[in-house]
Amino acid sequence: MYARDVPKLWTETIDAHRAAVRDAALDAMAALVAEQGLVSLTMSQIAEKAGVGRATLYKYFPDAQAVLTAWHERQITAHLDRLTAAADPAEPAFVRLQAALQTFAQIQHHSARHHGGELATLLHRGEHVDRAQQRLREFVRKLIAEAAEDGDLRHDVPADELAGYCLHALTAAGTLGSPDAVHRLVAVTLAGLNAPAPLDRGGAAHD
Amino acid sequence: MYARDVPKLWTETIDAHRAAVRDAALDAMAALVAEQGLVSLTMSQIAEKAGVGRATLYKYFPDAQAVLTAWHERQITAHLDRLTAAADPAEPAFVRLQAALQTFAQIQHHSARHHGGELATLLHRGEHVDRAQQRLREFVRKLIAEAAEDGDLRHDVPADELAGYCLHALTAAGTLGSPDAVHRLVAVTLAGLNAPAPLDRGGAAHD
The missing domain is CATH 1.10.357.10 (Tetracycline Repressor, domain 2)
Structure with missing residues (x-):
């Protein structure tokens, strides 16, 4: 029973982590746009503001x-x-x-x-x-x-x-x-x- | 008389040139936005599309x-x-x-x-x-x-x-x-x- 639960918990943890990264990226983008407008918004800026690596951000979104x-x-x-x-x-x-x-x-x-x-x-x-x-x-x-x-x-x-x-x-x-x-x-x-x-x-x- | 006219003509030519560069930059920007949206619009892209140097564009506009x-x-x-x-x-x-x-x-x-x-x-x-x-x-x-x-x-x-x-x-x-x-x-x-x-x-x- 415990053994069976592990994969489910693991999946839930990964899902929660993914949702957190995603939300952080979206919050970062909204903050950046409020500061500087949409023009020239880059993936590097969003990653930095979200506190995730640029390579990680690209796993979630292809572009700004x-x-x-x-x-x-x-x-x-x-x-x-x-x-x-x-x-x-x-x-x-x-x-x-x-x-x-x-x-x-x-x-x-x-x-x-x-x-x-x-x-x-x-x-x-x-x-x-x-x-x-x-x-x-x-x-x-x-x-x-x-x-x-x-x-x-x-x-x-x-x-x-x-x-x-x-x-x-x-x-x-x-x-x-x-x-x-x-x-x-x-x-x-x-x-x-x-x-x-x-x-x-x-x-x-x-x- | 001719000599006096030269500076005026010269000024008009420069003004016309400036207006042409400005218009080219604005047209380039509109075309780029129609193609790719506002996001990630850069001065380099605008300069290239307008057919002017990047340094020239910066003489007219501080940023995108x-x-x-x-x-x-x-x-x-x-x-x-x-x-x-x-x-x-x-x-x-x-x-x-x-x-x-x-x-x-x-x-x-x-x-x-x-x-x-x-x-x-x-x-x-x-x-x-x-x-x-x-x-x-x-x-x-x-x-x-x-x-x-x-x-x-x-x-x-x-x-x-x-x-x-x-x-x-x-x-x-x-x-x-x-x-x-x-x-x-x-x-x-x-x-x-x-x-x-x-x-x-x-x-x-x-x-």
Whole structure:
């Protein structure tokens, strides 16, 4: 019995060690980017900051871009957990959407302060769509589609486009100075999801 | 007379040469970023791609980050010229705002395809606010303030916050697949600027 357990413990130790090295590399990269920006970020710098050898780092990541992508995935996965937790499943989709977008805006507001804007911007661009990014957009898209079916928001624009609009608009939270301003941004963003009035205001006033 | 003209011509030639080196460096940087991303971008790579010596490049820019910032300024200045040209001064502020935001969204849509998403994201973040960026936001802020005074959009949120909302929301155009989708994004973004209805829809339906 003990003998049988040894390989399992050994594997767990190796896995824990690997996860620790990986996390150290990602933390190091985030710290370096906050200090100097993304430009000229090198594997040597990341290894030094993470306290691991350069050869070790290369066993985990082929290049600095791969470290960035892995950091990005870790961030979005953490954010998704928070967004999911913010939405009470007993509430209607529109209320869950409000809660999720408010949480997302708060994350943007705080992470722009802690990681610098440069990294945060990379979270929500088409060119960098990866699995985590897709999951985030899909999470918001589903809430929007459900709320539209409830008649609580506009039907004239595909839910996926509205999800992209929300996630981009709310990154503006990173430039805002106060929690009140973040709250106003969420209200303005949600207003964009409202069904348009029968007469378009701008057209009616000026055509 | 000829003798007097020589120094002026000479100066103009040097200025033209300097502008050409500068432009070559910025073009090289944009091409490199489109190929490999921002990460690990070095002065040596930029110099090689621009066809100038490394020592020459260092006479113009202290580091790769400075090349990025200069590129960014050049881009936004060009964009501002297009936004200003898009707005017919005879039209009311709201109509000029519509035209400017439509143009901005189109620029985002095209530049995401040509330069890759990574660079475009750097155009609109708080950490990278420079003079060009401030001018862009100020241009939109003024149109919004004027349109709000005309009674054509909401008064309950400061114009500067609404300008930030618009510019961020419209960067979603970089992820969109068609001109129609870009048009819908502009309509959704403008809807966020509408005065809220007397009764909040979400609240009324679910509270």
